[in-house]
Each structure stands twice: as C-alpha cells, then as structure tokens.
Amino acid sequence: MESVMEKLVSLCKRRGFIFQSSEIYGGINSCYDYGPLGVELKRNVKELWWQRLVQKRSDVVGLDSSILMAPKVWEASGHVAGFTDPLVDCKKCKGRFREDELDGGDASKCPKCGGELTQPRQFNLMFKTFMGPVEDKANVVFLRPETAQGIYVNFLNVQATTRRKLPFGIAQIGKAFRNEITPGNFIFRTREFEQMEMQYFIRPGEGEKWIEYWKEERLQSYLDLGIRQEKLRFHEHSDKELAHYAAKAYDIQYEFPFGWQELEGVHDRTDFDLQRHSEASGKQLSYFDESTGERFLPHIIETSAGCDRSIMCLLADAYREEKERVVLALSPLVAPIKAAVFPLVKRDGMPEVAEKIFTDLKDSFSMFYDESGSVGRRYRRQDEIGTPYAITVDTQTLEDHTVTVRERDSMQQQRIADSQLAQFLQESLQKRSR
Ligand code: ATP
Secondary structure, eight states, X not given: OOOHHXXXXXXXXXXXXXXXXXXXXXXXXTOEEEOHHHHHHHXXXXXXXXXXXXXXXXXXXXXXXXXXXXXXXXXXXXXXXXXXXXXXXXXXXXXXXXXXXXXXXXXXXXXXXXXXXXXXXXXXXXXEEESSSOOSGGGEEEBOSOSHHHHHTTHHHHHHHHTOOSSEXXXXXXXXXXXXXXXXXXXXBOSEEEEEEEEEEEOTTOHHHHHHHHHHHHHHHHHHTTOOGGGEEEEEOOTTTOOTTOSEEEEEEEEETTEEEEEEEEEEEETHHHHHHHHHHSOOOOEEETTTTEEEOOEEEEXXXXXXXXXXXXXXXXXXXXXXXXXXXXXXXXOSOSXXXXXXXXXXXXXXXXXXXXXXXXXXXXXXXXXXXXXXXXXXXXXXXXXXXXXXXXXXXXXXXXXXXXXXXXOOEEEEEGGGHHHHHHHHHHHHHO
C-alpha cells in the first residue's frame, strides 16, 4: 500500500504542484521545481508571511540581501568553524547518516544493515564556489546557509535609514543552501530551500518577554493558515541541543506523516551576532538610545521558518481521502486557485456566460475555467488541487442570473446572484484570514 507521503508526492507531480528537478536527466537528489499550481501556493505562503510580519506591523521592515556575501561574514558568524553535522559512514553498505539522528537502538550500528559505523567526522554544510575566473583559495565564496546574516550585517544601514527605535525587526525571504548529509522526505529537507526569517532587535534583558511573544505569534500564524491545532506543538531545546549562539530556543513542530519535526525555530540569540560582526568588521553595530544617552548592542529574537517546509506541512495537513474523492482541504488563503467556473453543459449559451463570469473575476482572484467532462469529474479535479469554490452556470442562470456555488469541504451548494460573486469570494477569504 502506498503511504500518505507517496500519495502526496504523486499528486504533486500529476497535478503540477512539484516536479523532480532535471527529471528528464534522471533527476538530481533532493532538488525540486514548483509547477504552475505549486508556484501559486508558494507565492501565497510568502505573501501571507510578508503581510503578517511586515505590511501589517509598524515595527518590522523588509530586506532583500544577496546570496553571496563576504567570506568574513561566515567566519564571524561561526559557520566556517562550526556549521557542521557529525557524519558517520556504514563500513558495510556505505550508507551515510547524521550521528545525531541515530536515535534509539544501538547508535554504533548502521540503521539500514546493522553494519559497523565509522567514528563521526564533522562535515561543514556550506556550499562553496569561486568568485571570478581563478579557482583558488583566496576566491572561495559560500552560498548562504541562512538569510539571517544578511540582516545582521545590514543592521546599521536599516536602523539609520529608517530611524527605527527599539524594539524593531527586519524580515527577509530568500534562498538558502545547505549540503545536508541526509536530505529527504520530499521538500521537507532539501539542499536548496527558501527561508522566511525575521530578526527582532530588543533591549538587553527583554529576551524572555519577546521570545514568549514571538512563540505565540508564530504558532498563531500556522493556526490561521488552517493547520490543525493538535498537530502543532512547541519543543524547547535542551542545553545539549542549543546552538552556540542561542540562550533559549524553541521549535514549532508539526506532526508530519514521518513524525514530529521542526517547522520553525524561535530563538533568543542574545547579542551574539552583533557582537561577533562588530569585532570582526571593526564597525560598532550598536544602538544609541536618545532618551537615556546609553549606547549598547541590541539583543535579537529570531523567527526562522522554511517556506518549502511550510508547504510540506500545508499539503500533509490538507490531504484527505474520502469515499469517492481525494481532497486537499487547503485554506482558501493559500489555495492556488480560489474558484473554478464551469458551464453545466457545452451548449445553450452556457459557456459564453461562464466565460464572462470567469473573465470578470480573474482580475481580482486566481481563477480556473473548465468545460470538459462531466460536472462531477470537474468538481473532483478541483477538490484534488484544493480549490475552495466551484461556480456552475446552468439553465437557471440563463433565466435569473444566479449560479450554483459549491463549497469544497462540505460539498454544499447555494445559489448566488452572479453580480454578488466577487463580494462573496472576497468575504469568504477575509473570514478565513482572521
Ligand atoms: P535541522 O536541525 O532539522 O537541520 P535546523 O535546526 O538547522 O534544522 P534552522 O537552522 O533553525 O534549522 O533553520 C530554520 C528553518 O529553516 C527550519 O525550521 C526549517 O523550516 C528550514 N530549513 C532548515 N534546513 C532546511 C532544509 N535542509 N530544507 C528545508 N528547509 C530547511
């Protein structure tokens, strides 16, 4: 029997959400391409994050920093020396594992074949390349393994140009690259992925207050995307798990089909980052408080989410198998298509009326028009890609300008005047966004 993950991967491919990268060449391990529906879903996830973190707040501004940065950034941040995972090899089957992920059982034995494992070696996860035509050590640059450092090194630029007072945040969405030892579980862990990070600069001593605030705020954002509450939880890092820069750290975890795993990290990074970059660059990344006359290094609370991982969570949470259909019960906020328009039959002037409705709504909503096959089949096709509403033009429409609107999850139908459709869609989307 196919597992839920296998079914999801196949649905994503069949319906144009996500394809294996370079598939015609046999693919490349752990790299994926977002197809026509996937890219809409991804854009919605990023847009909602940006609206929530930047647009709707008065204390957070945005940034888009470059992927390639001065190599000194990664020395100061601790990534050159310490962004490593312990790699172990199986002497028998040659399998490769992260030692810290070998939980349960005998950690000295291969989890696949029971063979003997090598001693762990520290493996640096940063991808390297060369800047310019000469491939020597002096020209090595790294593909950023996180977007956060682009924010720290721009702290003064942003603070000076926006004249922000503490507390304030800087948010950024962008690609990150990690040469993961064990990528897998579809888009859950890949080597190229997109992060949505926000760094919140605060006064020293206020870490506890703000980490509590951001934990709750970020958890709420997943609930507002319709993720089931019982599938979400916090995991507090133990002393052993804490990264070198963090004073306190929580993961927001989701119960994926393959178990509870991190969705987002909320970390109290203290003044570690600004301190390190001040020392290494010689530029004081400090803050001057005009009201008290004090100068100090702000502390940072970070919220670090994976966009692709959020999509994995949304898909896994939305997937339902019912008697006669498969439904992606995606929140209308993220659904790639908000409504589909069908003429009941392909005659009697119904396609023309349906096309007009489709064209009018298309200016404001992502829409789909379909006139092929039975109406039942058309409903099923939309259910499977998570379209919240299907609008059908039938004989009655030709008489009184009303249409049938079918809701995806309940399959209930109601008649609505075609002139009211835009308002209906607008209101149902707003309702879900609170
Ligand atoms: P892990 O311990 O699972 O490797 P991490 O603790 O190193 O992850 P962070 O550095 O906190 O992860 O990254 C922040 C967020 O970025 C994660 O919560 C996740 O959503 C996303 N992320 C990190 N690595 C990957 C990856 N390889 N593929 C997809 N998303 C990732």
